[in-house]
Amino acid sequence: MEQKSAEAAGGAVAGPKAYGFLTAVESGTHGVFGGYLLVDPWGRPLEFHCTAPVKVSRAQQILFGSTLQSHLHGQQIGGTLLGEGTVTPEVVLTDLEPMMHVRSHTKLPVALIRGASSGSPAATFGSAVGTGSFTIGNASVSPHVTDAARGDDLRERLEELAAAVDLCEPFERIRAAIDEAQRR
Amino acid sequence: MTADPAENRLVHSWRATELALPGVAVAPRVEPRIARPAALRFPIDVPRPVVTRVGLFDTRPAVQSFHFQSPAAQPPAAPRRMEPPADSAVTSLHGLPPEGLEAEADAGPSASTPKRTRIAPPADVVKLSERFFYLLQPDLETILETSSLEFPRQPFPFQFDGMAFLMPRHGAVLADEMGLGKSMQAISSIRLLVRSGQARRVLVVCPKGLVSNWTRELADWAPEILVAVIEGDQQRRRWQWSLTDVPVKVANYEALVRDRDLIAELGLSFDLMVLDEAQRIKNRSSQTSEAVRSVPRRRSWALTGTPVENSSDDLVGVFEFIAPGHLHERMSPKAMGAAAADHVLRRTKDKVLKDMPPRLNRDERIELSPEQRETYRRAEEEGVLRLSELGQEATIQNVFELVLRLKQICNFDTFTGESAKLDCLEADLEEIHASGKKALVFSQWVETLGRLRGRLSRFGALEYHGGMSTTARDETIRQFKQEKKHSVLLLSYGAGAVGLNLQFSQYVFLFDRWWNPAVEDQAINRAHRIGAVGAVTVTRFLSANTIEERIDEVLRRKRDLSDTILSQAEAPAASGLTQDDLFALFKLAPPRSAAPIRAAA
Numbered sequence: 001m002e003q004k005s006a007e008a009a010g011g012a013v014a015g016p017k018a019y020g021f022l023t024a025v026e027s028g029t030h031g032v033f034g035g036y037l038l039v040d041p042w043g044r045p046l047e048f049h050c051t052a053p054v055k056v057s058r059a060q061q062i063l064f065g066s067t068l069q070s071h072l073h074g075q076q077i078g079g080t081l082l083g084e085g086t087v088t089p090e091v092v093l094t095d096l097e098p099m100m101h102v103r104s105h106t107k108l109p110v111a112l113i114r115g116a117s118s119g120s121p122a123a124t125f126g127s128a129v130g131t132g133s134f135t136i137g138n139a140s141v142s143p144h145v146t147d148a149a150r151g152d153d154l155r156e157r158l159e160e161l162a163a164a165v166d167l168c169e170p171f172e173r174i175r176a177a178i179d180e181a182q183r184r
Numbered sequence: 185m186t187a188d189p190a191e192n193r194l195v196h197s198w199r200a201t202e203l204a205l206p207g208v209a210v211a212p213r214v215e216p217r218i219a220r221p222a223a224l225r226f227p228i229d230v231p232r233p234v235v236t237r238v239g240l241f242d243t244r245p246a247v248q249s250f251h252f253q254s255p256a257a258q259p260p261a262a263p264r265r266m267e268p269p270a271d272s273a274v275t276s277l278h279g280l281p282p283e284g285l286e287a288e289a290d291a292g293p294s295a296s297t298p299k300r301t302r303i304a305p306p307a308d309v310v311k312l313s314e315r316f317f318y319l320l321q322p323d324l325e326t327i328l329e330t331s332s333l334e335f336p337r338q339p340f341p342f343q344f345d346g347m348a349f350l351m352p353r354h355g356a357v358l359a360d361e362m363g364l365g366k367s368m369q370a371i372s373s374i375r376l377l378v379r380s381g382q383a384r385r386v387l388v389v390c391p392k393g394l395v396s397n398w399t400r401e402l403a404d405w406a407p408e409i410l411v412a413v414i415e416g417d418q419q420r421r422r423w424q425w426s427l428t429d430v431p432v433k434v435a436n437y438e439a440l441v442r443d444r445d446l447i448a449e450l451g452l453s454f455d456l457m458v459l460d461e462a463q464r465i466k467n468r469s470s471q472t473s474e475a476v477r478s479v480p481r482r483r484s485w486a487l488t489g490t491p492v493e494n495s496s497d498d499l500v501g502v503f504e505f506i507a508p509g510h511l512h513e514r515m516s517p518k519a520m521g522a523a524a525a526d527h528v529l530r531r532t533k534d535k536v537l538k539d540m541p542p543r544l545n546r547d548e549r550i551e552l553s554p555e556q557r558e559t560y561r562r563a564e565e566e567g568v569l570r571l572s573e574l575g576q577e578a579t580i581q582n583v584f585e586l587v588l589r590l591k592q593i594c595n596f597d598t599f600t601g602e603s604a605k606l607d608c609l610e611a612d613l614e615e616i617h618a619s620g621k622k623a624l625v626f627s628q629w630v631e632t633l634g635r636l637r638g639r640l641s642r643f644g645a646l647e648y649h650g651g652m653s654t655t656a657r658d659e660t661i662r663q664f665k666q667e668k669k670h671s672v673l674l675l676s677y678g679a680g681a682v683g684l685n686l687q688f689s690q691y692v693f694l695f696d697r698w699w700n701p702a703v704e705d706q707a708i709n710r711a712h713r714i715g716a717v718g719a720v721t722v723t724r725f726l727s728a729n730t731i732e733e734r735i736d737e738v739l740r741r742k743r744d745l746s747d748t749i750l751s752q753a754e755a756p757a758a759s760g761l762t763q764d765d766l767f768a769l770f771k772l773a774p775p776r777s778a779a780p781i782r783a784a785a
Contacts, residue, residue, distance in 0.1 A: 046252055
């Protein structure tokens with residue numbers, strides 16, 4: 001699997017601090033669209049990458065079974081999108097648990113975001129969500145199991161951004177952009 | 185079954201095969217009858233099974249990428265949340281946050297979630313990358329909070345909507361009802377465009393009397409932006425136009441017309457041109473309209489509370505500035521409304537400020553005094569007789585002259601100086617003055633204002649009209665605002681109906697009626713606007729059984745036209761003050777075909 005981005009190659013692109021927001025939108029007609037938004041510390045967009053829709057066949061559903069979502073989101077969509085970024089984010093945030101599996105395809109820390117009121121997802125056996133969840137602003141942040149020990153580091157990395165924007169909010173922008181792309 | 189690597193597909197073939205049964209070994213002495221062949225062979229055709237290959241996501245999805253430029257200006261390290269100041273006129277109504285703000289916030293997904301305003305791309309932005317540029321921006325509140333922009337007070341949610349409407353548009357008409365803060369919304373949008381590097385040269389054009397208002401508002405809402413006012417002799421104006429390090433220039437319409445050639449000679453162009461009171465260019469063939477449209481510019485915004493004053497043509501005139509050719513006169517009001525929809529934003533106070541202090545309308549029907557009535561009767565009879573004698577030679581000018589004369593008599597008896605209206609006004613002002621409140625009195629005539637001032641001097645009456653210098657007018661406003669002894673401000677419709685913020689006044693009197701209800705609304709909204717500290721009582725004097733009542737009937741019919749176009753409804757039967765209307769005031773037939781009378785507006 002070829003990774004284009006600097007992060008995938010293990011290098012870091014010097015430049016403004018950036019944060020990645022990764023999600024997917026399912027369309028009954030077209031399939032699953034992926035979107036990856038890179039913003040600066042004030043929440044302003046730097047880059048946006050979106051995939052063509054990926055349609056899952058019935059056979060694929062049967063053959064992948066319970067691993068389908070993690071493969072689809074983590075590798076096919078998430079891995080592909082992260083490979084397109086030209087700046088290296090401090091952290092990649094997602095609001096979809098299956099997308100957490102993208103951590104297997106990147107060296108970047110990945111965390112799951114939820115509205116603080118909805119609570120942190122429990123870290124269960126086999127789950128990509130690790131322990132060490134914390135709340136910042138209106139968001140609950142749950143690092144990937146691989147990054148579970150880096151809770152303090154992640155909190156520090158996110159503090160500047162969280163002072164400017166609600167960490168759940170950029171996902172709305174991605175969804176609005178994907179919705180726009182479908183209508184055009 | 186074989187694989188054909190060249191074609192990357194499976195090849196199924198049918199091949200005969202054999203079924204062999206093992207033979208039985210027999211001893212030599214055993215009966216040969218039971219001897220059997222060593223094997224039985226049955227040829228069978230066995231088809232290879234059909235195999236379908238399932239693709240397991242062996243190709244990556246295609247990706248489209250978009251890159252955005254970072255704004256030139258960097259926000260501060262520590263973003264700041266805007267809080268409404270305690271002494272804000274808006275917040276101090278009842279010691280509570282702005283009602284409109286609360287109402288809007290409650291309309292959101294959660295009562296505890298503050299309203300977030302998105303900048304949506306306009307319909308005429310076609311490129312996906314440009315649409316994404318807007319869609320992927322943070323909400324407007326976040327942009328402001330992270331941009332170290334300070335405001336004198338927290339904007340209302342609908343004002344954020346106005347900024348979100350203006351900012352992405354190259355052609356826009358902000359047509360909010362008077363008093364909703366059009367200039368503040370435009371200035372805040374200008375500020376954001378300048379700060380983000382999207383606009384470096386901005387030209388604001390406004391009526392002469394509003395230049396000082398604009399410089400004051402720019403200083404309040406965009407204090408860090410340098411502003412140059414185009415004024416003085418030609419040499420000075422040349423220098424002012426040539427300034428390159430001043431982002432915002434403010435010129436009045438007359439200066440723009442005068443300097444049209446100079447602008448061309450200097451090769452000036454603007455990233456944004458804003459017209460205040462843009463109804464000034466409704467007549468496309470006017471010098472003003474031509475001069476405005478000749479200025480090279482990238483973005484064109486028009487601010488007007490009355491985009492349709494007399495007829496739908498008015499809006500076509502404004503659109504020739506913001507989006508030439510987009511509208512034309514032959515469109516039905518409904519079609520025009522639909523075509524204009526994405527370019528026009530209009531809000532009314534009753535829609536966005538549901539809890540704003542009410543406006544109480546009071547039509548004061550006044551009987552003329554006996555002497556006034558007699559003077560009026562004679563003047564009308566003589567006038568009508570003269571018009572009848574003129575017959576087909578009667579012109580609209582003749583009719584106007586008669587109307588004006590009769591209206592003046594309704595104000596003051598030309599022989600005795602008696603005025604039933606003034607008697608009534610005086611009585612009302614006694615009470616207003618005693619309660620320490622303030623009143624605005626509008627008239628069509630400067631002469632009337634002078635006569636009123638004489639009789640109302642004990643209320644500290646001040647005058648404000650076009651015959652005064654800008655400095656004198658500014659000083660009058662200052663005195664009226666700050667000095668308690670001045671309970672009454674007498675204004676002409678021409679100078680006082682636009683741009684002034686007099687929301688500390690609780691009473692408005694229309695001593696005589698203007699030709700156009702939109703202008704009357706503008707006058708009333710000097711007091712009934714954001715920041716109004718209580719109900720505003722509007723008294724419209726109407727002399728009973730006179731030309732004033734007949735004009736009022738026509739005005740009532742006209743009042744619906746603007747709403748018709750802006751709400752895309754069907755047009756009412758009567759849409760403007762026509763020659764027919766004017767002649768009909770005296771039950772006379774018009775000499776020729778009826779046409780809208782622009783001069784009357």
